[in-house]
Amino acid sequence: MTNSDKFIKDIADGNTFKGDYITLGAAMLEGETMTNSYVNVPLKTMNRHGLIAGATGTGKTKTLQVLAENLSEKGVPVLLMDIKGDLSGLAKPSPGHPKIDERHEKIGLPFEPKAFPVEVLTLSEQDGVRLRATVSEFGPVLISRILDVTETQAGIISVIFKYCDDNKLPLLDLKDFKKILQYATNEGKKEFQDAYGRISTASTGAILRKIIEIEQQGGDLFFGETSFETDDLLRVDENGRGYINIIRLTDIQDRPKLFSTFMLSLLAEIYSTFPEQGDSGRPELIMFIDEAHLIFNEASDALLNQIESIVKLIRSKGVGLYFVTQNPTDVPEAVLGQLGLKVQHALRAFTAKDRKAIKLTAQNYPDTDYYDTAEVLTSLGIGEALVSALDEKGKPTPLAATMMRAPMSRMDILTESELASLLSQSKLAKKYNEEIDRESAYEMLNKKIEVAEAEEAKRKAEEEKEKLKRAESKRRTSSRSSRRTRQNPIVKVLSSPTVIRSVLGILTKMLK
DSSP, X not given: OOHHHHHHHHHHHHTOOSSOEEEEEEEEETTEEEEEEEEEEEGGGGGGOEEEEOSTTSSHHHHHHHHHHHHHHTTOOEEEEESSSOOGGGGSBOOOOHHHHXXXXXXXXXXXXXXXXXXXXXXXXXXSEEOOBOHHHHHHHHHHHHHTOOHHHHXXXXXXXXXXXXXXXXXXXXXXXXXXXXXXXXXXXXXHHXXXXXXXXXXXXXXXXXXXXXXXXXXXXXXSBSOOOGGGGGOBOTTSOBOEEEEEOGGGTTOHHHHHHHHHHHHHHHHHHSOOOOSOSSOSEEEEEETTHHHHHHOOHHHHXXXXXXXXXXXXXXXXXXXXXXXXXGXXXXXXXXXOEEXXXXXXXXXXXXXXXXXXXXXXXXXXXXXXXHHHHHHOOTTEEEEEOBOTTSOBOOOEEEEEOOOSBOSSOOXXXXXXXXXXXXXXXXXXXXXXXXXXXXXXXXXXXXXXHHXXXXXXXXXXXXXXHHHHHHXXXXXXXXXXXXXXXXXXXXXXXXXXXXHHHHHHHHHO
């Protein structure tokens, strides 16, 4: 048996599964495509997460597109984080191209242009289905980690949430959160101190500054109602194909705090609401996070720990996370070690640091008798990648340099009119795009303060009135007393003892 024949047999044996699977392309050896030596990924293990890495322009986005299409066809819903804004073309079929035909002839797979069911979502003011969540839904622990506060400040946030729960004050948006923080150290200072202990003004001030930082990155648009229900990510169309949900993030590349906040809240909500799947044989939802370094580079230690914990636990809910980035080193080792599928496109070795990084990257892949992995990493062409997946028993499949199949959908974005047409047909847009600002903590506390101020003003007015009344009564009493003691001068003279004696003497003489 020749080396080529042995390679074909090893690839075939390692990529033959009993259950359903996705075909990524055909294996390559020494630059030649091995027809009918397909590189497959079993659906059963796709909730074990994955990585798509490679230098700019090597085909990462197209690999993401191929995976999303094939998952959709298998009835698995997909969520894509579209940082660069180049994935909306999934809603339209590929126009075809001679180079696509040539590629698929080499691979030995037919090419059929297709459009897929797509829902366009947005965190900002861009067109799309609005994604929102309330402050209450985050809870004190998650809010504290997002804001990256101290232990003391986290304790204050817990007290704030407890007060709102006890007093039925809904915490919906950031203005609610800011208002209750201000109230705790001003108008409600005594109330808080009596019930929960003293709250430091310096601590609430520090928390408020952290909230303003989130606001400046667009958090005021994200926090509020109507809250997005994660079950709406699990829809399938009338043909049984999973919806591909595309979140437009092109305008928040410079706002990593908002991106991290959204990602963590979404993952936490999915983990808390999705049921345990066990060994179901297929994932419930696959999420692709493009430009993943935006999450990890800007995240605090607390946020990173939370992400790492969720990555480890969320696969039991049937959810797979796929990170798309230029270099595997962009992903923390604790997360990288949890990834089952790895699709590594070409890396470029321009510097000594690049060459060192390539050697480290090569060590992340299974040993193989057929490749010098580090060398292959620098020689792969566009649309070619090293692939290692997990088989149905959870063991790595043979490492294969792979010519990837082409996307069936358009490799370009929708026009404005096409996007408008797509949104006009969206059931989710009708459900979530009406902005609601119902009475919540902000309005209720303002009313409480107004009532308290009115009562205080009334009390002071009554005290002033009573004071004036007492003063008037005292004046009248003093006036009466003064009149009694003050006599007419004539009366005073006539009533003197001398005058009385004289009058009596005269009367006595007259009687004689």
